[in-house]
Amino acid sequence: MNEEDSRGLPGSIVFIKIPESLSRPIGNFVVDPDVPIPVEMGAGGQDLSGLSWEMIVAGMLRVLALESEHEHADYYRRFVLAVKKDIFQELSETGIIKARNGDLDVAEEIFLALAGLKPDAPEPLLNLAILHEDRADALDRAGKEELAEAVREKAFRTYKRLLAMDPPFPDAYFNAGYFYMKIRNFDRARDMFEFYVTLGQDEAKTERAREIVARLGARSDADALFKEAYDFIRMGRDEEGIAKALKFTQMNPDVWNGWFLAGWGRRRLGRWAEAREAFMTALGLGADEVDLLNELAICEMELGLFTESRERLERALRKEPENLKIISNLGVVARRQGRLDEAAAFFRIVLDMDADDGLARTQLAELSELGGGR
Secondary structure, three states: OOOOOOOOOOOOEEEEOOOHHHOOOEOOEOOOOOOOEEEEOHHHOOOOOOOOHHHHHHHHHHHHHHOOOOOOHHHHHHHHHHHOOOHHHHHHHHHHHHHHOOOHHHHHHHHHHHHHHOOOOHHHHHHHHHHHHHHHHHHHHOOOHHHHHHHHHHHHHHHHHHHOOOOOOHHHHHHHHHHHHHOOOHHHHHHHHHHHHHHOOOHHHHHHHHHHHHHHOOOOOHHHHHHHHHHHHHOOOHHHHHHHHHHHHHHOOOOOHHHHHHHHHHHHOOOHHHHHHHHHHHHHOOOOOHHHHHHHHHHHHHOOOHHHHHHHHHHHHHHOOOOHHHHHHHHHHHHHOOOHHHHHHHHHHHHHHOOOOHHHHHHHHHHHHOOOOO
């Protein structure tokens, strides 16, 4: 067994010199017996008596996933593709299925391996960026904002790599546009969609990109103003942020985003009626985002408009059925309406989805004392 430096690799990977019995050409690929070969041993220890091509390929893919700049990475790439010519397509399909089924850890490792196997292929990186976005959204729904932000930063870095590719990969720009919209960098989002229109060959996506560009409004100095408003509110300087958001709405009267920011800042200050007015204006301009519906519902809840609040939350839940913030707020509304058993049911759903949710646990304890949820 070779004493190869494998820092950063799991303990199930060992490096060996390839046995003479396997040291033969594979098609046009010539096996180099002097290159140490990574082998995936799995949970069974270091018994090499059953050594197979599958164990070698699995080991090489793990190295490419975790150490794509490994000194023998290029050799491992050629080796894997010689042994399994169709592995890129097969693993791509497997990774997508795993991601759709919620097995994100396995999907992430598959996409990393594919990105290491074919560094110039944009598809694995795009799948990886989308996976990071999905994971961040799930963490947001669970109320784990700091973790969500860290994962979203991974998505940002992955999109950065994608957008640096030459030639440009159209779908990277289309998806990056949505990513930037999520983080409310609308200037950058518009850049992505505008560039996609010049590249895209998918008519439906191109038309959608044009619609979004029009919806976000024409480019102007207002973009910088919007970013300032968002940053001020995020940093707790709500009054300054609200002022800039309102100035943005004056410059872009048909764009809903500024009204959302104004409402967000007002809601943070407890100015429920003013915040509701801003959110309603955003709805009237075509906004229908879950975050907006949730913020509006909070304001209506505080104003005693429980029926309206519940309607907003139910509408948001239809869009994102597993959003824990929405489910939790439905529980709060039900409790304020005196529907204690129903409130407890909502909080139990939250705990079923996230056993560590402190708010749901506290609410259930209080409801139990009040005689609800028994």
